[in-house]
Amino acid sequence: MTIREGQSIPPHQDNCFGCGPRNPAGLHLRMQRNGMGVVADLVLDERHEGAPGLAHGGVVAAALDDLFGGVLVVLGVPAVTANLSVDYRAPVRLGRTLTLSATCTRSAGRKLWMHGTVTDANAITTEATALFVRVGLEHFSSHADVAGPPFGDWIGQARTPSPDGSGASGVR
Numbered sequence: 001m002t003i004r005e006g007q008s009i010p011p012h013q014d015n016c017f018g019c020g021p022r023n024p025a026g027l028h029l030r031m032q033r034n035g036m037g038v039v040a041d042l043v044l045d046e047r048h049e050g051a052p053g054l055a056h057g058g059v060v061a062a063a064l065d066d067l068f069g070g071v072l073v074v075l076g077v078p079a080v081t082a083n084l085s086v087d088y089r090a091p092v093r094l095g096r097t098l099t100l101s102a103t104c105t106r107s108a109g110r111k112l113w114m115h116g117t118v119t120d121a122n123a124i125t126t127e128a129t130a131l132f133v134r135v136g137l138e139h140f141s142s143h144a145d146v147a148g149p150p151f152g153d154w155i156g157q158a159r160t161p162s163p164d165g166s167g168a169s170g171v172r
């Protein structure tokens with residue numbers, strides 16, 4: 001699956017908490033490819049409240065983690081979060097259009113390092129880094145049926161495209 005610049009990233013699966021359209025408790029993130037990363041707008045509301053009027057930090061972390069999962073789709077690499085670190089620089093307010101962005105900054109062997117931000121009116125509220133570790137299909141298939149699209153298709157086509165999308169490996 002090749003996703004071109006500006007094109008939408010398909011959900012990891014319909015019921016994904018971050019991006020699944022069928023999950024009633026989900027964030028319903030809609031990501032687009034941005035270079036070798038992804039971007040998404042997100043408006044949080046009372047369902048996501050922690051302190052009064054403010055977003056729960058775990059929800060913000062989950063959104064960024066899911067964007068990292070979107071980067072994996074761009075790269076064509078099946079991987080999972082091994083470690084996630086979040087710097088909460090300013091409170092995240094409910095009812096604002098937040099801009100989330102994420103990219104892979106480095107990779108070596110099975111490891112990929114991610115970086116992501118949440119901005120509100122161009123001011124960074126939250127910054128996260130993560131280590132993802134590449135896994136095989138059995139990581140997913142041993143817990144659920146992942147044979148069907150889109151998840152199974154992605155795993156089946158797992159590859160390491162070049163940064164320009166030409167097919168040569170860009171992830172090492």
Ligand SMILES: CCCCCCCCCCCCCCCC(=O)SCCNC(=O)CCNC(=O)[C@H](O)C(C)(C)COP(=O)(O)OP(=O)(O)OC[C@H]1O[C@@H](n2cnc3c(N)ncnc32)[C@H](O)[C@@H]1OP(=O)(O)O
Pocket residue numbers: 012065066068069070072073076077078079080081082083109110111131133134135154155156157158159
């Ligand atoms: C074509 C395909 C596209 C489709 C794209 C599909 C997307 C698919 C995701 C969808 C969804 C996304 C949503 C958001 C992403 C989640 O939310 S993922 C869910 C949360 N994460 C998990 O459940 C992962 C649980 N943990 C594990 O399964 C295992 O611990 C891991 C992470 C696979 C690693 O285990 P392992 O395979 O045995 O590997 P291991 O030898 O322990 O570690 C490998 C290397 O990583 C290092 N490492 C491992 N853990 C850590 C750690 N916590 N800290 C530092 N280093 C670590 C090790 O030291 C080692 O380093 P080296 O010695 O190689 O230098």
